[in-house]
Amino acid sequence: MRLKGVRVGFALTGSHCCLDQVMPQLRKLVSEGADVFPIISQTIDTTDTRYGTSGKWKNQLKDITGREPMTTMVETEPIGPQKLLDVMVVAPCTGNTLAKLANGITDTSVLFSVKAHLRNQRPVVLAVSTNDGLSMNAKNIGLLLNVKNLFMVPFGQDNPANKPNSLMAKWDLITGTILEALNGKQYQPILVAY
Numbered sequence: 495m496r497l498k499g500v501r502v503g504f505a506l507t508g509s510h511c512c513l514d515q516v517m518p519q520l521r522k523l524v525s526e527g528a529d530v531f532p533i534i535s536q537t538i539d540t541t542d543t544r545y546g547t548s549g550k551w552k553n554q555l556k557d558i559t560g561r562e563p564m565t566t567m568v569e570t571e572p573i574g575p576q577k578l579l580d581v582m583v584v585a586p587c588t589g590n591t592l593a594k595l596a597n598g599i600t601d602t603s604v605l606f607s608v609k610a611h612l613r614n615q616r617p618v619v620l621a622v623s624t625n626d627g628l629s630m631n632a633k634n635i636g637l638l639l640n641v642k643n644l645f646m647v648p649f650g651q652d653n654p655a656n657k658p659n660s661l662m663a664k665w666d667l668i669t670g671t672i673l674e675a676l677n678g679k680q681y682q683p684i685l686v687a688y
Contacts, residue, residue, distance in 0.1 A: 499527065500581065500676070502530045502531065503530075505604040506585065507586060508535055509588050510538075513538075514545065516585050519666065519668045519669070522669055523672070532555040533607050535604045538551055564607070582611040582616070585665070587622050587624075589622075591605065592638065595608060595638065617644075619645050619675050620647065621668055627661030645679075648663065650664070650686045650688045652688050
């Protein structure tokens with residue numbers, strides 16, 4: 495129980511194809527003793543896709559964490575002033591979320607919660623999933639790698655033959671990255687082979 499009593503904000507954004515891979519990692523955090531507070535983007539809250547309905551994902555989050563996911567900026571606002579979390583995770587973290595975060599845009603519940611948490615100088619862990627990580631979003635990843643208290647789950651090219659610009663986090667390294675981030679360290683190596 496390496497995370498016993500640790501309050502983890504766990505935010506999901508709209509890379510729906512990854513959610514089936516992320517949910518077991520969320521279960522792992524709970525089994526490690528983490529007290530998990532789920533947060534979802536509007537896309538996860540309202541969009542049904544071939545990977546599952548919004549209801550499916552919200553039900554899984556409630557089943558795993560015992561909490562209804564936070565969906566609005568009003569619900570996430572207390573994260574900062576009340577210092578509700580010890581660490582915050584965004585998994586999957588889409589290219590859109592990366593771009594907005596790198597440019598200081600906080601117009602969603604997930605981005606607002608990251609901003610609220612960072613104001614307390616506490617760690618945020620990003621697990622990227624973006625088809626443009628080695629193109630349009632490369633500069634944003636570079637910027638975020640240099641932000642204090644932001645840590646990346648190691649990532650690599652998940653499908654270089656068919657999607658040469660795509661990057662995806664190694665989901666099974668989320669827990670290890672959190673443990674390092676809680677000690678102010680980046681899990682290494684950041685770049686991994688798939």
